[in-house]
Amino acid sequence: MSFENLSNREKKVLQNLINHYIQTADPVGSRVIANKYRMGLSPATIRNTLQDLEEMGLLQQPHTSAGRIPTDHGYRVFVDMLLKQEPLNAGDTEKIQSMIKSSQKGIGMVLSQTSKILGDITNQLGVSISPRFEEGRLARLDLIPVSGGKLLVIVTVESGLARSILIEIESDIDSKELSHMQNVLNERLSGLTLGQIRKTIQKRLKDTDCTPRLIKLFIDPEIDIWTLEENENMFIMGTDNLVNQPEFSDRSRLSEFMKFLEEKKALKELIESKSIGEGIVITIGSECSIDQIQDCSLVTSKYRAGNLSGSIGIIGPTRMPYSKLISIVEYTAQSLTKALTESRGEDE
Amino acid sequence: MSFENLSNREKKVLQNLINHYIQTADPVGSRVIANKYRMGLSPATIRNTLQDLEEMGLLQQPHTSAGRIPTDHGYRVFVDMLLKQEPLNAGDTEKIQSMIKSSQKGIGMVLSQTSKILGDITNQLGVSISPRFEEGRLARLDLIPVSGGKLLVIVTVESGLARSILIEIESDIDSKELSHMQNVLNERLSGLTLGQIRKTIQKRLKDTDCTPRLIKLFIDPEIDIWTLEENENMFIMGTDNLVNQPEFSDRSRLSEFMKFLEEKKALKELIESKSIGEGIVITIGSECSIDQIQDCSLVTSKYRAGNLSGSIGIIGPTRMPYSKLISIVEYTAQSLTKALTESRGEDE
DNA sequence: CTTTGGCAATCTCCACATTAGAGTGCTAAA
DNA sequence: TTTAGCACTCTAATGTGGAGATTGCCAAAG
Numbered sequence A, B: 001m002s003f004e005n006l007s008n009r010e011k012k013v014l015q016n017l018i019n020h021y022i023q024t025a026d027p028v029g030s031r032v033i034a035n036k037y038r039m040g041l042s043p044a045t046i047r048n049t050l051q052d053l054e055e056m057g058l059l060q061q062p063h064t065s066a067g068r069i070p071t072d073h074g075y076r077v078f079v080d081m082l083l084k085q086e087p088l089n090a091g092d093t094e095k096i097q098s099m100i101k102s103s104q105k106g107i108g109m110v111l112s113q114t115s116k117i118l119g120d121i122t123n124q125l126g127v128s129i130s131p132r133f134e135e136g137r138l139a140r141l142d143l144i145p146v147s148g149g150k151l152l153v154i155v156t157v158e159s160g161l162a163r164s165i166l167i168e169i170e171s172d173i174d175s176k177e178l179s180h181m182q183n184v185l186n187e188r189l190s191g192l193t194l195g196q197i198r199k200t201i202q203k204r205l206k207d208t209d210c211t212p213r214l215i216k217l218f219i220d221p222e223i224d225i226w227t228l229e230e231n232e233n234m235f236i237m238g239t240d241n242l243v244n245q246p247e248f249s250d251r252s253r254l255s256e257f258m259k260f261l262e263e264k265k266a267l268k269e270l271i272e273s274k275s276i277g278e279g280i281v282i283t284i285g286s287e288c289s290i291d292q293i294q295d296c297s298l299v300t301s302k303y304r305a306g307n308l309s310g311s312i313g314i315i316g317p318t319r320m321p322y323s324k325l326i327s328i329v330e331y332t333a334q335s336l337t338k339a340l341t342e343s344r345g346e347d348e
Numbered sequence C: 001c002t003t004t005g006g007c008a009a010t011c012t013c014c015a016c017a018t019t020a021g022a023g024t025g026c027t028a029a030a
Numbered sequence D: 001t002t003t004a005g006c007a008c009t010c011t012a013a014t015g016t017g018g019a020g021a022t023t024g025c026c027a028a029a030g
Helices: A008-024 A030-036 A043-055 A072-082 A090-105 A107-122 A175-189 A194-204 A212-219 A239-244 A251-263 A265-274 A322-342 B008-024 B030-036 B043-055 B072-082 B090-105 B107-122 B175-189 B194-204 B212-219 B239-244 B251-263 B265-274 B322-342
Strands: A125-129 A138-146 A150-157 A162-168 A234-237 A281-284 A296-305 A308-317 B125-129 B138-146 B150-157 B162-168 B234-237 B281-284 B296-305 B308-317
Touching (some): A072 A281, A090 A107, A107 A125, A107 A234, A125 A239, A150 B138, A150 B162, A162 B162, A175 A194, A194 A212, A234 A265, A239 A308, A239 B251, A251 B239, A265 A296, A296 A322, A308 A322, B090 B322, B107 B125, B234 B265, B239 B308, B251 B265
Antiparallel strands (some): A125 A234, A150 A162, B125 B234, B138 B150, B150 B162
């Protein structure tokens, strides 16, 4: 459905109504729009427009004698056509910049800081997800024997990011065998993404003259070297903000929502699926089909860390100050990219 | 204050009252105690006892014509003197056992699983904190140069747990210098706890003939190799449970509480300070002076991972089923110790 | 001396009614 | 096309009146 044929007046009314509703969370009546926003029209005229907008499915009435509130469609039109980019205020940029400082302490620290700051300055839920190592191309792989029957595997991906995994081996292994193994692995796997490697590792190591016991370490799905996602790779901060929002006054809804957040997996997939392409992506209410976050919107963006990319964003009730949030998320993603790409990230 | 001089009847009444209150969350009156718990006494008699208990500070009345609820003191006496250990049910033990399976996937995974399960089966907030590497004695330190101007430091502590840190160095370093540095470090630092090392590292490396640039890596507080605590070393699950409890019906209280949880630091310190010594520690309401978790109790315990120890526990309103929770936390801590000590833990 | 039944007093909680206020939709006039 | 006027509707706030629960105390019973 396209709403580009809205009259100027209709646009203006919709815009004012949503802006007011975002601030007050109360249904907005014709009087408020006419008076507070000085449209030079009487409430009665506004009422006609409101009726039109309601028929178009952009507004709805909680009950007969209440003002109107936007529908998800209404927000969509607002976001797509009527939004004015709001510049960041100095305090916020400063806070976001301060996050970069923590980039020395590993990527986990930056991301945790980022979501905290996002939550703080937006008054919504701040979320950040660590880069998808899956997409990274293997640059180099080192095998290093460590005392105590352990083997250290260092995986370096092309951008320079690296992660190390310590795995156990029952007994010591001849260093010659090990370096042979390392050569074979590098030969056969370099340039592939970790995702590809994980899927095809079985095939690729089939006909080698390496020690079977060693090979097993790399193809065993139990050990799973190639999934470098940490178990804690998503940071969610600012739940205290949501608790206060009238949209979450229903206890069982809040409870379901919290449960959903703790699940993490679904939320992660959702955000990653949304934040594709460059720039900000806005998902409004029913546009995402997940039950638990109905009446919520997402403002998400990708960021880069070298060749890899991750996602950040905020979640909150559909009644959120989009224009402000877009600027914030955008700027944060840019800052994050800068922070993680300049100092080619070490991992924790 | 000692309450060992309580009469048998007083004990019985207190016990029944608390048990009933734990289930219903409603103030308990004399009638309920007399009838439902078949004490063979009339409500009037119970009333007298209730008055006595109130005077002792074990009970209180929300208002004149309500029943009574326990005070923190009341809970204390209940927990110390009147608690009957409640055996675990089969389903719960099974769930706890299932957690051990995830111990293959690194300590982070087990702990995250643990708090999830704790939250699940207790219906409270499940918390687990990773072992305090601080306390671990350095067994061995390896320095391994990695491609791309990086240096890998592997810290192995006595129990066999190890962690690796990848740090950046501007330019390559002579391997001879490196192995000399490694020798010096091992000579001077082995056997000390990481906590000790961090505090005294400056002094201990003062008079060496190592490359100054290398030395800097180990004493620079910015890099801080010796703090192996991950940034995400605490797992909190089950917030959805708390939202439903009547104790958190006040929105701003809930909000403050969530904020406190996200802070993490304070909570971590609290739990670590409580779970000293062996076995379960119970902290009731005002016994812990933190504002945000007033009216909450903690049931915590230490667990061991090799030589190191960490803490787990649950948090919930003071009105919690202590006897059940104690069994659960106890058994979970034991299981965790077993899981982490058998397979000498690799780190993620 | 302990226990109990009786009873007035107190306070909460709920259901219900009433009212004030906000906003609408419609109509007729400007 | 816009506006003023007005009847109508619905909510939210307020107040009222029990019903119900529980207590504390007293006097009688055990």
